[in-house]
Amino acid sequence: MAAGKLSPRQRMINMMYLVLTALLALNVSKEVLNSFFEVNRGIESSTDNFYYKNLKTYADFDRAVQNNPEKFTEVRNKAYSVKDNVDELFIYIQEMKYDLVSEVDKGVVYLGNTQEILDENGEPKEDLAIKNKKFSSLTTKQKQMPIAWLTRKDDRYGSSDLFMPKTIAKNKQRATILKNKIIEYRDFAISVAGDNQNLIDKINVIFDISDRGTGKNKQTWEIYNFYDMPSVGALTLLSKIQLDIRNVEADLIDYLKKNIDSKSLKFADAMGIQIPESNFILSGDMFKAEIFVTAFNKDRNPDVYVGEYDSLPDGTYKMRGKEGVDYQVVPVENGRGIYEVRTGPQGPKKWGGLISMKTETGTKFYPFMGEYLVASKQGVASPTNMNVLYMAVNNPIKVAVPGYPASKIVVSVIGGSSQGTINAVNKNEGKWIVKPTQSAKSSKNKPFIQISVRDGNTIKPIDKIAFKILDVPNPIPTARGISVNKEKVTRGELIDAQKLIAFMGDDFYFDSDEVKYTVREYTVNYSNRQGNFTDVIKGSRFNSVVENAIENTKIDGVITISNIKVNRPGVNALTTLRGALIYRIIGN
Template sequence: MALPKDPRQKMINFMYLVLTAMLALNVSAEILNAFNIVNNSINTSNSSITDKNNIVYDQFEKQMGENPLKVGPLRTKAQQVKKLSSDMYAYIESLKEKIIQESGGRDENGEIKSKDNLDAPTRVMENQKQGPALEGKLKELRTRLLTYIDPKLKAQFEKTLPLKIEVSKLNTGHDGVGVKPKSWTTYHFNMVPTIAAVTILGKFQNDIKNSEALVIDELFRQIDADNFKFDKVRPFISLNSKNLMEGQTLTAQIAVGAYSSTVNPTITVNGQTIQASEGLGTFTMPVSGIGEKTISGTITLPKPNGEMESYNFTETYNVGASTTSISADKMNVLYIGLPNPISISAAGVPAESVNASISVGNIRKQGAGNYIVTVTNPGRAIINVTANVDGKTKSLGSKEFRVKMIPDPVLKVGMNKSGVMKAADFKVQGGLRADLENFEFEGVRYDVVSYRVGIESRGRDYVEGDANSAYFPSSVVPAIRSLRAGDQVYFDNVKVKGPDGIVRSMGNTSFKLN
């Protein structure tokens, strides 16, 4: 509409235009101030996200010390994401500074001098082609960030990743017909104030920081992705012994164990599948047969990542009553004059806590479960067993043994007993022997103390002599060396001495030579 030609009207219309311009300037100043506030907020947000991301990177370093084999590859990916984001952030920062310099730079307080400059953003981003270059770099960064995501989650991250390069749907004419769509650079930077361009670039930096955070959080999550997540605890008890006797003290070590109430494992025990409820399975069976038994099986549990993890287990237990065993190692007899070995054991009681006493004679502990018994008189002896159980002396049982003399030996000359013997063999012997035959103890010996020997030879006088040892007396040695077939040798009044120190009288014996 043309202005009227009346001077007064011209002045009124001119004043209207000035007023409108002044109003426009006031609105423009408010908008510029709003952009400045938003830009400062974005910068603060970027700083906070950077601090948060640095905490995650520090956590990668700490996890490296605990499990370098597992964390190492994920840490390497996180460092690559950090460099990609940092390089792009720095590149955008350089574009911001370039636009600010093109608009007139900063004042002494660091504030942009010409926040309302419309030419600088257009010149740098459109005329100097920095906008298309930025668009390409942002697209490339988005593509590369998505390569660090598990392929199974990539579709989800493509939707949620903050860094997106797109033009608004309003980037057309009012009727949407006959209007060429604006380019990404034109839409964002053509004829916008410098402070607005800086704010928009800051927004892309914020998208980069948030995208970096999402990717490294996912990488850090993968460290524990295949670890079990437990939501409940219950007590577990370990007993000091599975074989206890009356009077003993039960000691139980009690702890809590974690398990998942939402993931039931598959449990197999002795080939039987056990139904689990709230993460726990219970196996019962009647026991039979005395002795050590074994229970074994497998627990299979799905990991959070879907993989199955199996654990084998084996546990032993004993079936049988707690008993005390007292046995003579040689036989159920104690012999006078010998060190009789005895074995004593009590089920469920440590051997070092077991003690024994005897009604007659003496019992001496040699080691864990091993004792030596000596007795002096024939008859019977009772061995009593006690144990120190929790500081108290407890009787574990007793057993009666027969007490006997050591059996008599057999008299021999050489290797021959009484009866027929070759003269040639007899003549080369040096005396009379007393051997203990078929006895349970090894090394038990008898000594010949004394005897009388008589020699009856055909055609010669009868010769006899008394010996005070096992050797033939010198008075009969010549006659013994002259023995011939048909002669006879008699031994009587024989006395021997055994390990018990008792001198015994033996029966008479004789040898007929051939």
Template sequence: MAIKKRPVSPRQKMINLMYVVLMAMLALNVSTEVLDGFSIVEESLRRTTANSTKENRSIYDGFEAQMKSNPEKVRAWFAKATEVKSTSDSLYDFVQQLKVEIVMEADGAHGDIDNIKRKDDLEAASQVMLAPGTGKGKTLYNMINSFRNRILSMITDEHQRSVISSNLTTELPKNAVTMGKNWQEYMFEDMPVAAAVTLLSKLQSDIRYAEGEVLHTLVSNIDMKDIRVNKLSAFVIPNAQTVVRGDKFSAQIVMAAVDTTQTPQIYIGGRQMNLKNNTYEFIAGRTGDFNLTGYITMQNGRGDVIRRDFSQKYTVVDPSATVSADLMNVLYAGYSNPMSVSIPGVPLNKVSATMSGGTLQPVGPGKYIARPAAVGKDVTITVSSLQTGSPKQMGQFTFHVRKLPDPTAYIALGDNRFRGGGMAKASLMSAGGIKAAIDDGLLDIEFRVTGFETVFFDNMGNAVPMASAGASFSQRQRDAFRGLSRNKRFYITRISAVGPDGITRNLPASMEVIVK
């Protein structure tokens, strides 16, 4: 049986609400002993921060001294140290300003952070950090994130990164997320002045700690990460292994320091190599430009493994020899003559060629298209080597310029070229017209047929010429084809064609076609 509840009177509701408010006020009433405890923690944090600041200042002084004695070695690290100091001081000073504003909000214009009067004030921190439009909590949140990310980018040690990331975290615990609060509200809402100032002092201590960790990392990059060596060797590094007579030989002569007590680990293509005397050898299977890349790892004086990347370009060329026929040094005017140019011992991408009396267009390594300007005027091709950076002339070659020879007419039957003789009538009826080309086994150059005639003979032996429709058979010619019986013949003559040189030619030869 259900029990019916008695209704609650308005007076009872008011009493219950007052009780809840009283309990909340009692919960917020922080004892004097707790507030004094915050003062003790605050004093300890100040001492720790002062010691960190003093140690960091000593490192900066060391940087400045090394910068004066060895600027080339120290300059990059000194610049980073200066950047770290500027970034750290900016955030540290902003936090100090917040502490002063919170205390002055609680104690008035003469408030002193070393002697806080109203330590239990619950409104001052909220006013300074969370007030709509003027609260600085969001600014502090963004500055902490920016500072943390910048500091972590300069540290590689995972343990150091973990500590700094934990100290400077702005992530919220789960209970704050479920309550719908942001970071600044979680940290400073209804926070007593003593606690807020102590939290900010803790942040200042973390800033100086992170600053010191970065400085120690930068210092180790100057000295502690130097590789100890016990042998000096001289090396000659030439710019090119092959030098042409009369060309310049260029090489770097350097002194390299090595440590014979340990063997570096060499990686090429992501795979560790086991090299004899650190010499890498392979059989070149393809021609072209390549880049040998990899990295070397070795332990430094502190025992850390350091890595140095390397990259070396090289060129592989085919075994080559140049053979020229003295009686075949001919180029055709108005035609794209393919040319191959090479210099023995010189990579193709280091070979340059120019031509007088026309144009010479590069189309690939060692490949050119020559177009002489006029028939009968010789052209000269000049070949140069660019192996040393500046052009070095290697030779000049003269070619006679001739007109393209006349083409031969044909009828295209699939892949076959019919040039005369017996042809099936069906094949003749399917043919569209005639074409012309130079096809002598060396050249295969198409010409454009502009017109031709077919000559038939009637029963009286009279010649009946019929004109074409350009390169195609006209309708009249096709009608004549249909009337041809077996073993009848006709002739294709007066063929005119235009080649790639733009010259129109009237071909003297005729083509005999016998219907089968």
């Protein structure tokens, strides 16, 4: 989301946004969207961990003031000013999340633990739903509870309609109000950080709300995060901001606590935390996460292990198996373990381990757990009108690669211009136009489009997509207003038709002016008392010759129209359609 150096948490939500956008084009399954809702639940769980850890720290500030009010009241008050600012912004985002779910799920909201609101079939219990109730009317406890269920996870209108409605001024839109509140919190946090430049730099990176992209691709922070964003993505983004403000809150009060005599203030038990760069990883790419103990001491590095472990009767822990085989020792820098692993098969992956910290009272262990999703590294090109490409016409397609923004995708025709051309219609939305040449014709699927992504200064091939390349089928001729299979007509019906038309059949779904044919010439055969006649007619209309033929053909006589020649826009050559139109006159 932000340019320059990004924190792992900020990169995570950045990747998540791009993935969700790509998934819209792929029409992904319900199971995949459910996985993203699980990511949101994981973020909310981490936020709760920070919340309760911070509460213990505030309690320690209170105890310090009780022991020595003259010495510690000022710093305690400053810490509580952090809490007040955080709680105000947090509850504002809670209301946005609640209103978003209420908007997309038609007034129905479930709060609390997801598992507790589901029935035996995995569906939410109707009697636990909050229906058509405003956030302001909720209890204080309900206002703090997480979202337990989201039905319309792929809804991409609710976010923009609710947070960026076109009917009100931009500065009154909730997305912009949120942006301004983040700016206010960021500036306040920087003022609290004092001369701690590392903390100030971190705050600036986490709360970077500048415009995204450059040139024609430049977008405001509001549009980038809330416009055309699937509801599960907007919900996760808001949860991510809540995690960030709780995380910065922890850093700020940890910084303030250094002003308190360590002998007077004893902090409560810490916990193990893992923060990945992203919870969505392409197969074969590297999963990376930071592992650390909250309120850690940079001068004292812990031991970090990733793998399965056992809890022993004496309250300690032990890793299972052999080091380097069954579990991994993670390198530690400045108090934080840096874990990297190459991903393999697709699907959700659970991981965890232990943090071992030596203290004055002995070695303490802090378990941690996490989960990430491994997705297939492949490109997708989906024709928007049909499952084939037609020669010599512009075929619209949508292209997406999971994990990459559409603007980073590079698409080309295999074999170059001799096989066809491809041009972007709206690259930010993954919309392209493909026009195969005659030499590309193939009735069988063959690799036709190369999909790559721009990764930094390099172009990385992703996949080759195969299509059938076919001629545009011939149209079906008929007299205007007369059904295709109708042979028995009255003179009046045939004269009223006035002209011949040629149209594509009902099983041809390509809706384009390029395939709208015009009749340029036809031959009419007819008989009357004077004999048998054949006339070649230029154009599509029934001229006086045709009208006289219709008028003078006896009842039960036949008029045959054949050698119908047509063409379509941009093609000068005429195509002669097979068969003929045979009309038997049955009356006036």
